[in-house]
Amino acid sequence: MHSDLVISQTDGRPMYLQIMDQIRQRIAVGDWEQGKEIPSIRQLAVTLRVSVITVKRAYMELERDGIIVTQQGKGSIVAPNPRLGAKLYDEELAKHINRVAQLGELLGLTPKELASRVREAADRLTKEYS
Amino acid sequence: MNDLSVHFEGVSKIYPHFTLDDVSLELPAGTIMGLIGANGAGKSTTIRILMGLVHQDRGRVLVLGREMPREQAAAKLDIGFVSEDMRLYGPATLAWHMNFVQSIYPKWDQPYAETLLRRFDLKPRQKIKGLSHGQRVKAALLLALARRPRLLVLDEPTTGLDPVARQEVLGELMAVLADEDRTILFSSHNTLDVEQISDQITFIDRGRIIASDNKEIFLDRWRRLRLVLSPEADVPSLPGVVEVGGSGRLPVLVTNRFDPAMVSACNDAGATVQAVDPMTLEEIFVANVHSRREKQIV
Secondary structure, eight states, X not given: OOTTOOOOSSSSSOHHHHHHHHXXXXXXXXXXXXXXXXXXXXXXXXXXXXXXXXXXXXXHHHHHTTSEEEETTTEEEEOOXXXXXXXXXXXXXXXXXXXXXXXXXXXXXXXXXXXXXXXHHHXXXXXXXX | OOOXXXXXXXXXXXXXXXXXXEEEEEEETTOEEEEEEOTTSSHXXXXXXXXTSSOXXXXXXXXXXXXXXXXXXXXXXXXXXXXXXXXXXXXXXXXXXXXXXXXXXXXXXXXXXXXXXXXXXXXXXXXXXXXXXXXXXXXXXXXXXXXXXXXXXXXSTTTTOXXXXXXXXXXXXXXXXXXXXXXXXXXXXXXXXXXXXXXXEEEEETTEEEEEEEHHHHHHHOEEEEEXXXXXXXXXXXXXXXEEEEETTEEEEEESSOOTHHHHHHHHXXXXXXXXXXXXXXXXXXXXXXXXXXXXXX
16 A cells, blocks of 8 residues: 555655655545555555654654644544645645746846746636636 | 663773774664674674673673673573674574574564565575575574564674665564564664664774764765855855865865755855755765774874
8 A cells, every 4th residue: 555655765865855755745646545544654664664763754744744643652644634735736836936937047037027927827827717 | 661772881892903992872672773884893893792792891781671791691582693604504404493493482483484484585494505695694584583582683684695685684674673662783884774774873983983873863964065166265164064175166065064054154155055965874974984083193
């Protein structure tokens, strides 16, 4: 059920971040449902063959982000949080906006020009749907 | 109830050409500690003292709450030990060894032993002398694991194993940790293995512990910063810098106290941060050893 998480040795990011990302994705696509129990820290560590402390760290940060809830002695569940999806999309949006800003700089656009391009795109989308 | 499985306090051992100097270690139950050191750094001496095979000249050693070496007989019932020079009896089969160990240790778990035979792809009827190095290591590990010891002590368990066998062994070690009362201490100069499965990491060099911490702290605090200096700027002084490399206007700093605020501090000082590289445990270990050795010379 959860052995489909993959830790890559060539991925430059720390292992705990890889674990966090993949858990977020599992939740975003609905593999791990809201309010449902997820593997314990030790279980996941054993399956992934990574240290308990690494998985513990990933779980603690996910809990801080409000994505999972850990109950003392009861294990962890996916947070019953209706804004979970929005939060995930929000992060995705932030990533794309950063990319847009980088490309803008590359093309020598001013922030104002960049903003108007984003506005045009948004307007086009509104027209398409209306 | 003492929840430290291994506790060294100020342990020293003096040999004519080597001194283990004032070693203190704490290993909580339910965790894995990786002991990393170059050849001859003191890993095996530390492990031999832990096992009561060598008696310390000074300091206190408690293993599973037992005083070592005085109470070693009682402690060893619950310790599984595998070392490189582990001698199994060549003319006998693996099955013979399994029977032998089973007759000594009441907690021997036969179904688990059989599971391990399959997982490690070992044949009980094969004689030890006909086994490859990797098969011997796995056989020794099987004999230790099936006793279900509370503490596993492994001296270089993955040395000389092929990649498949290494992953099998690491997987089995992690499976042991599924039970939170079990503890593993292993030494290795393969930092990749240690990085993958350890909770606690201890660096040992020239008979001294040079760093001991939880792995996430190591990986978080060590960074390599690549800078570009503006023409009139000096290399900024940052906390925890252990190494300054690179050249002229392109210095490369290694710090063991990284904080994201450093990046803006550098920029303010006229040094643009080109990259902040995380470091592998191997790089951290080497940088650590170098900086300590330089200080010793000065």
